[in-house]
Amino acid sequence: MQADTTYQQRRGQIETYFDRTAAKAWEQLTSTVPVSRIRATVRAGRDRMRDTLLSCLPADLSGQRVLDAGCGTGAFAVAAARRGAEVVAIDLSPSLVQVARQRLALEPDAYALGKHIHFRSGDFTDVTLGRFDHVVAMDSLIHYSADDALRVLQAWSTRTRQSLLFTFAPSNPLLMTMHTVGKLFPRSDRAPSIVPVAERELRRLVGADAGLVDWAPGRSQRISSGFYTSQAFELKRQA
Numbered sequence: 001m002q003a004d005t006t007y008q009q010r011r012g013q014i015e016t017y018f019d020r021t022a023a024k025a026w027e028q029l030t031s032t033v034p035v036s037r038i039r040a041t042v043r044a045g046r047d048r049m050r051d052t053l054l055s056c057l058p059a060d061l062s063g064q065r066v067l068d069a070g071c072g073t074g075a076f077a078v079a080a081a082r083r084g085a086e087v088v089a090i091d092l093s094p095s096l097v098q099v100a101r102q103r104l105a106l107e108p109d110a111y112a113l114g115k116h117i118h119f120r121s122g123d124f125t126d127v128t129l130g131r132f133d134h135v136v137a138m139d140s141l142i143h144y145s146a147d148d149a150l151r152v153l154q155a156w157s158t159r160t161r162q163s164l165l166f167t168f169a170p171s172n173p174l175l176m177t178m179h180t181v182g183k184l185f186p187r188s189d190r191a192p193s194i195v196p197v198a199e200r201e202l203r204r205l206v207g208a209d210a211g212l213v214d215w216a217p218g219r220s221q222r223i224s225s226g227f228y229t230s231q232a233f234e235l236k237r238q239a
Helices: 002-023 023-029 039-057 075-082 094-106 110-114 148-156 173-181 199-208
Strands: 063-068 086-091 117-121 133-135 159-170 216-224 228-237
Touching: 002 023, 002 094, 002 117, 002 148, 023 039, 023 094, 039 075, 039 216, 039 228, 063 075, 075 086, 075 094, 075 110, 075 117, 086 094, 094 110, 094 117, 133 148, 148 159, 148 199, 148 228, 199 216, 199 228
Parallel strands: 063 086, 063 133, 086 117, 133 159
Antiparallel strands: 159 228, 216 228
16 A cells, blocks of 8 residues: 555654664753753753653553553653553664663663563554553654554554554644754754644544544643644543
């Protein structure tokens, strides 16, 4: 299918970028080392977004299984595990997953956390990952077309019991201009293009999708921090 082809092509571009072209840059961005003013705004925005997504989950996740889809260097996985969740943290980039493992080992409660976080590299739609109570995808669908992102949500929905939490790039004039001129990152390590979508259109697409008929929109919150703009969106399974 054409949709499968475009998804595979985009996935390959994303893997190359995060695992080879800009792995070091993203390792620094997600650390506490000094970065440029532009990247500092992105770092602050990502921290706020992670907290926003965590606020959508129960404070006590004991006995629940969480998929951290596009886990990067593992900050969300650690936070969810500290709430008691069993976390499968997967990313296309083996390099970033290795950084995540190294950072976990430095945590004061690393031994306890290590029992509850299972790092993997590969495709986050892999059916062998099993079933989950919650799926969280922070800034990992923003590089895909709306059609491909919906197919990913469909794949997760059949194996998820409670909620799908993801972010999208909200369509607005400033963001469109920033993406057009390519100033989110320097040219040497610029990410694959982000695909903005208006929230109204996203809601329409989700509502019209037969594969998501058992799911309804929940909370939605935009985070803007300098050169970072992303919007959290919650889908909740209906009883």
